[in-house]
Amino acid sequence: MKLSHLAIAVATATLLTACGGGGGSSSSSTDTGTDTGSSTSVINVTKVAQVAETNADIAYAIYSDAVTTAKALQTALATFRADPTADNLLAAKKAWLVAREPYLQSEVYRFRLSPIDSTDYETEDGPEGDINAWPLGEALIDYVQVNSSDFGTDQIGVTSNSVGIAGNGAVTADSHDSNIINTTTIEINADLLANTVTADDERDVIAGYHAIEFLLWGQDLKDDYTTTDGTDREQAVKTEAVRGAVDPVNTFATGGERPLSDFVPGYDGTSTTYDSSSLSNRRHKYLEVAVAKLIADLEQVRDGWAEGSAYRTAFTNITTEAVAKERLTEILTGMGTLSEGELAGERMQIAFSANSQEDEHSCFSDNTHRDVWLDAEGISNSYYGVYNGYDSDLDGVDDAGTTISGYGIDDYLTDVGLTTIKTSLESALTTTETAYTAIDAKARTGVPFDVLIMDANRNRTNPIYQTIVALNAQSSVISDLAEELGLDADVVDDEASACDTTDPEATCD
Known part of the structure; x- marks a missing residue:
């Protein structure tokens, strides 16, 4: 999602000030205060610096864990290529799911020109689009199927591209011969995948987590290999194969049903060995290149948060009240805009209001319930100053990675006497947690996100x-907190989504 001009202006001014630009007096910045809304009594420079330091520690830990799990995915994909068995395909799918667990908790660091959104901390040119952009241009990558409701040509079609398919023009979902995998004259390499998100409507996504997801799972269309009609989607859910099921072999088999034969030499009729013309080999090659690019992009973001890096040094160097307020603005903008615009609107309401399986965030793997949980958890992490690592066995409990427990916004509000707004925000976070936990629980019992959004199931x-x-309510309290702190900025970007999240059933413009 693009930053608004307001968000860019605020974030740019922040970094310029941090690197030695202007700033206000800090004469009253060490005072503590009560719930009065007076900025001179509630901005404590030293304590804001503690909040920023913890915020940076969490970012570095999360992105480090994202790199670690992406490398584990790379290993699983290499094993699968060397021995394309059903077990190794399931292992690769599990590695992808685990890789999502830390990364999604990082999305609260967006919307403020941090390393995920910017390479120079002044312009929005960061690698986020290459890492996690969606919806995917799946018809540009490999074969697809269409139906009259869930997956029409208007949803899957690619309006234009920069990889040479159809003369860089439009690719429709029923053009099975016009895709990268099937066009054997196109070399699959890093330069090719760099041509992602180039179309005006950004539907030509060919890199990142979701490209790997699509190649591993395929489209989530089938019920015993019969395309669903949009009303029988619940029948396509294999309730015996949901995450957490008794049978460990089938634990990761929900979502799409790409056949193993797509990866086995000889089945595609072109080759019995791994050579450049084999479609099975081209899929393996695509996965190899995509995961290598993903790791490189994640390492770039991680390094931006490392001790001594230019960005982190500027972010944590807080010596005036003006800079302290800018840092709080940045952190709250990530929390507020992710809450209302990106998560509630773009990632949930668009799909919910339109019963659009294509618009759910992880539509191939049926992992959208985790997208929701982990994005929301990232917001809570920023508030409480904690990061508990990630879930390595997908049972819903964090059990791996780095852990951080530092000085959070909750501690800050206690120290400066803003106890009323503290109670309100923590109540809102708890209400949100109760709701998204229920989404996760449904998915684990065989009712994933794409079934919950069906017309028959859509109610209050x-x-x-x-x-x-x-x-939506949580974002309002975050805005109230910004006002209590005397921050001169809107920390919930109204341009982040075209959805009215006060009415989840309303169609998004």
């Missing part, structure tokens, strides 16, 4: 509906 008791409403 639906946990998706309740989570959207809770996130």
Whole structure:
């Protein structure tokens, strides 16, 4: 999602000030205060610096864990290529799911020209689009199928591209011969995948987590290999194969049903060995290149948060009240805009209001319930100053990675006497957690996100509906907190989404 001009202006001014530009007096910055809303009594420079340091520690830990899990995915994909068995395909899928667990907790660091959104901390040219952009241009990558409801040509079609398919023009979902995998004259390499998100409507996504997801799972269309019609989607869910099921072999088999034969030499009729013309080998090659690019992009972001890096040094160097307020603005903008615009609106309401399986965030793997949980958890992490690592066995409990427990915004509000707004925000975070936990629980019992958004299931008791409403309320309290702190900025970007999240059933413009 693009930053608004307001968000860019605020974030740019922040970094310029941090690197030695202007700033205000800090004469009253060491005072503590009560719930009065007076900025001179609630801005404590030293304590804001502690908040920023913890915020940076968490960012570095999360992106480090994202790199670690992406490298584990790379190893699993290499094993699968060397021995394309059903077990190794399932192992690769599990590695992808685990890789999502730390990364999604990082998305609260967006919307403020931090290393994920910017390389120079002044312009929005960062690698986020290459890492996690969606919806995917799946018809540009490999074969697809269409139906009259869930996956029409208007949803899957690519309006233009920069990789040479159809003369760099439009690719429709029923053009099975016009894709990268099938066009054997196109070399699959890093330069090719750099041509991602180049179309005006950004539907030509060919890199990042979701490109790997699509190649591993395929489209989530089938019920015993019969395309669903949009009303029988719940019948396509294999309830015996949901995450957390008794049978460990099938634990990761939900979502799309790409056949193993797509990866086995000889089945595609072109070759019995791994050579450049084999479609199975081209899929393996695509996965190899995509995961290598993903790792490089994640390492770039991680290094931007490392001790001694230019960005982190500027972010944590807080010596005046003006800079302290700018840092709080940045952190709250990530929390507020992710809450309302990006998560509640773009990632939930668009799909929920339109019953659009294509618009759910992880539509191939049926992992959208984790997208929601982990994005929301990242917001909570920023508030409480904690990071508990990631879930390595997908049972819902964090058990691996780096852990951080530092000085959070909750501690800051206690220290400066803003106890009323502290109670309100923590209540809102708890309400949101209750709602998104219910989405996760449904998915683990065989009712994933794409079933919850079906017309027959869409009502006010639906946990998706309740989570959207809770996130909207949460963002309002975050805005109230910014006002209490005397921050001269809107920390919930109204341009982040075209959805009215006060009404989850309303169609987004």
